[in-house]
Amino acid sequence: MRRKRTDRRQRRGSGQDFMLVHSARLFPLIVSRQRSFQWRLPSGAAAAAAAALSRGLKSMEPLKATHDPEVPTINPPANVMCPALTTDTDPDPSDTDKTPAVGLLPGETVVREGKAAILFPSANEVFYNPVQEFNRDLTCAVITEFARDVLAQRGVKVVVPGEKERVVVSLSEEASEADAPAEEGEKMKNGAEEPAVTARVGEKCERGLRVLEGLAASGLRSVRFALEVPGLQSVTANDFSANAAGLIARNAQYNGVGHLLRASCRDASMLMYEMRAKKERYDVIDLDPYGSPACFLDAAVQAVSEGATGQEDDEREKLGGPLWAEPIHNLPFVQKVLSAVSGNPSRFGTSKRIEGVLSMVTEELEDVPLYYAVDSLSSTIHCNTPPLLQFRSALLHAGHRVSLSHACKNGIKTDAPPAAIWDVMRCWEKANPVKREKLSQTSPAFKILSTEPSGGGVTTNLQDKRKKCQNKRKNQITDSSQLKNFPCKRFRQGSCSHGEKCCYSHDLQSTNEDNME
Numbered sequence: 001m002r003r004k005r006t007d008r009r010q011r012r013g014s015g016q017d018f019m020l021v022h023s024a025r026l027f028p029l030i031v032s033r034q035r036s037f038q039w040r041l042p043s044g045a046a047a048a049a050a051a052a053l054s055r056g057l058k059s060m061e062p063l064k065a066t067h068d069p070e071v072p073t074i075n076p077p078a079n080v081m082c083p084a085l086t087t088d089t090d091p092d093p094s095d096t097d098k099t100p101a102v103g104l105l106p107g108e109t110v111v112r113e114g115k116a117a118i119l120f121p122s123a124n125e126v127f128y129n130p131v132q133e134f135n136r137d138l139t140c141a142v143i144t145e146f147a148r149d150v151l152a153q154r155g156v157k158v159v160v161p162g163e164k165e166r167v168v169v170s171l172s173e174e175a176s177e178a179d180a181p182a183e184e185g186e187k188m189k190n191g192a193e194e195p196a197v198t199a200r201v202g203e204k205c206e207r208g209l210r211v212l213e214g215l216a217a218s219g220l221r222s223v224r225f226a227l228e229v230p231g232l233q234s235v236t237a238n239d240f241s242a243n244a245a246g247l248i249a250r251n252a253q254y255n256g257v258g259h260l261l262r263a264s265c266r267d268a269s270m271l272m273y274e275m276r277a278k279k280e281r282y283d284v285i286d287l288d289p290y291g292s293p294a295c296f297l298d299a300a301v302q303a304v305s306e307g308a309t310g311q312e313d314d315e316r317e318k319l320g321g322p323l324w325a326e327p328i329h330n331l332p333f334v335q336k337v338l339s340a341v342s343g344n345p346s347r348f349g350t351s352k353r354i355e356g357v358l359s360m361v362t363e364e365l366e367d368v369p370l371y372y373a374v375d376s377l378s379s380t381i382h383c384n385t386p387p388l389l390q391f392r393s394a395l396l397h398a399g400h401r402v403s404l405s406h407a408c409k410n411g412i413k414t415d416a417p418p419a420a421i422w423d424v425m426r427c428w429e430k431a432n433p434v435k436r437e438k439l440s441q442t443s444p445a446f447k448i449l450s451t452e453p454s455g456g457g458v459t460t461n462l463q464d465k466r467k468k469c470q471n472k473r474k475n476q477i478t479d480s481s482q483l484k485n486f487p488c489k490r491f492r493q494g495s496c497s498h499g500e501k502c503c504y505s506h507d508l509q510s511t512n513e514d515n516m517e
């Protein structure tokens, strides 16, 4: 997400991209978060420790406002070593002990996800939702790609676990020159400068990203960032619940990431607004509230850095009122994440699902940010729901562009105007009539159905044709060399690893996709 152009004039030297996070902003939009299942541990003796941490507050109760934001707000129990809780986003550089010193308290359980092992107390003290593993995997994947991009420009190469090292080939024809060590860095195959500094997971990178997780609960997500994402300078894991913040501090220690991860116990909005006055803001902000993140957006805009690249931004993205009316995905960036995850599938437990969702994202209409939920359309006129395929075919038949949406299984994105959408629904209703006598004359259903459809309705013809043609090419291919006339789907999705050896074409411009029909 990028700051509005007008803001640039207010900020000296800006004109830059502004990551109100390539990661955090992307996630709520490209990932549907289901809060249908929350896992909470039964109560037990850890409540005692939690009570000590919370200074007697009830579970999940926010701390009362403190006038001095620098004063740590939590007193850890004597038997638990915790990294300091503070509003300062930079972990104490002297805190480099990576040996876990925190053990399980009675009644606590350890939950493992990704590379993290998280202590969870008994009772409903701190939120944990295992269904969100996919979301956390995807967040790690996206921040990794963002770090790769940003840090390359700061002369740092990130080392991603499981990825094969790139072969460094000297451009020089002279063997002696090729053997000579490069002073600043090595030349890569494409002539670009290979950064001499590397950043590995778990290491603090001075030129790395500053990450804020504003609503961190147990700190699981932040601990995973610290253990799985290379190129981080610091991770601040914040939660206004004293129980949660205490647990974050212990989990940082338990996972040996106290040198990178700092727990903070603040209201997320206040914490972010205070960053407005500071020079060094966050490069990445992750917001994971129970409901909509909208109430945090204004503060987040103040807290995000001025942009890592300094590149001039010629894109026309704007935040208009409460509605984002521009593309919600940066397609080349999504393709990079997709390609990295497909090429290194063992890195995340949910890699297959990430590939599925991101592939769908790459096929979505880029310039249509919103979608219609077909079941909502039918509920408006009280009729049954047309099959997605037929609804889609009707719009295509009428000459509109259509795609599915990753965000909703019954969602259709289209450039068709609302009148065309309702026309399709009217046609559908003709074949599947609604009991008009039951409709109130003032209802939207009554009004919509009072107009006669002008044609172009839902038809089964296209569906039948598609079924007939499915898996049957017009001209059967007998020679495998003919496959070169067809575009490679995986290449289009950024995930083909066969390179020149691929039997399909990587020249998507000149191959005729109709061949695939």
Ligand SMILES: C[S@@+](CC[C@H](N)C(=O)[O-])C[C@H]1O[C@@H](n2cnc3c(N)ncnc32)[C@H](O)[C@@H]1O
Pocket: 060, 127, 128, 129, 132, 136, 214, 215, 216, 217, 218, 219, 220, 221, 238, 239, 240, 241, 244, 266, 267, 268, 269, 288, 289, 290
């Ligand atoms: C959905 S949970 C976060 C889960 C976590 N990000 C994860 O991946 O496991 C939301 C958390 O936000 C915290 N919270 C809610 N409002 C807040 C606010 N205004 N400031 C800080 N924390 C807040 C709650 O205490 C809760 O722990």
